[in-house]
Amino acid sequence: xxxxxxxxxxxxxxxxxxxxxxxxxxxxxxxxxxxxxxxxxxxxxxxxxxxxxxxxxxxxxxxxxxxxxxxxxxxxxxxxxxxxxxxxxxxxxxxxxxxxxxxxxxxxxxxxxxxxxxxxxxxxxxxxxxxxxxxxxxxxxxxxxxxxxxxxxxxxxxxxxxxxxxxxxxxxxxxxxxxxxxxxxxxxxxxxxxxxxxxxxxxxxxxxxxxxxxxxxxxxxxxxxxxxxxxxxxxxxxxxxxxxxxxxxxxxxxxxxxxxxxxxxx
Numbered sequence: 001x002x003x004x005x006x007x008x009x010x011x012x013x014x015x016x017x018x019x020x021x022x023x024x025x026x027x028x029x030x031x032x033x034x035x036x037x038x039x040x041x042x043x044x045x046x047x048x049x050x051x052x053x054x055x056x057x058x059x060x061x062x063x064x065x066x067x068x069x070x071x072x073x074x075x076x077x078x079x080x081x082x083x084x085x086x087x088x089x090x091x092x093x094x095x096x097x098x099x100x101x102x103x104x105x106x107x108x109x110x111x112x113x114x115x116x117x118x119x120x121x122x123x124x125x126x127x128x129x130x131x132x133x134x135x136x137x138x139x140x141x142x143x144x145x146x147x148x149x150x151x152x153x154x155x156x157x158x159x160x161x162x163x164x165x166x167x168x169x170x171x172x173x174x175x176x177x178x179x180x181x182x183x184x185x186x187x188x189x190x191x192x193x194x195x196x197x198x199x200x201x202x203x204x205x206x207x208x209x210x211x212x213x214x215x216x217x218x219x220x221x222x223x224x225x226x227x228x229x230x231x232x233x234x235x236x237x238x239x240x241x242x243x244x245x246x247x248x249x250x251x252x253x254x255x256x257x258x259x260x261x262x263x264x265x266x
Contacts, residue, residue: 015075128213
């Protein structure tokens, strides 16, 4: 794609998984945008970019419109939830084409204990059982940002802590949209999928060996749809207090490194 055919700016909201991405995408989809902006949500992204022939990895997808400021929100551009457990070791797989463009990257980071637990449960909805991660792999968020920086060396980065989202929602949405929202959508019912309860995950762990690997994801989906199987209320954790302490301390350390290198919402 020649420079004259390229978008004025490509704004990539890359998640990560389990950081209110479904909610953010719902709001962006229903909001009014200013002229000159073009929004692409996850379903179009997965059909037009992620599902492409790997031989087209370096070619800018047709869905990326020229001239406009394109806002693309899809956490799966980094990889699926299972890849999130390894902190997305291959971001180039679906993002190599963006090297040719002027890019702004928006990324949310979340306490490692909460992220790894939530991403693990999410991975069970899409594939066979895998053990829960007990440590941060591939450099965690710092390693991920470094990989993205090597892949897209001229990109501008904006990072925020998931813990800040509730209080600073509008500011974060404005930044993700590159100031393109003319009127922000009012929250609606169904913006967020209900998370599996502790009882659902416990029941899954008790039953998973009764079905073959490929069918284990269907088991989890059925249990989620039957949320009266609750047992103990609350989200599944799976970590001891000591595990959580170690993971949270590592997140705090890495967050300070991120603050020193990138533009981060404080």
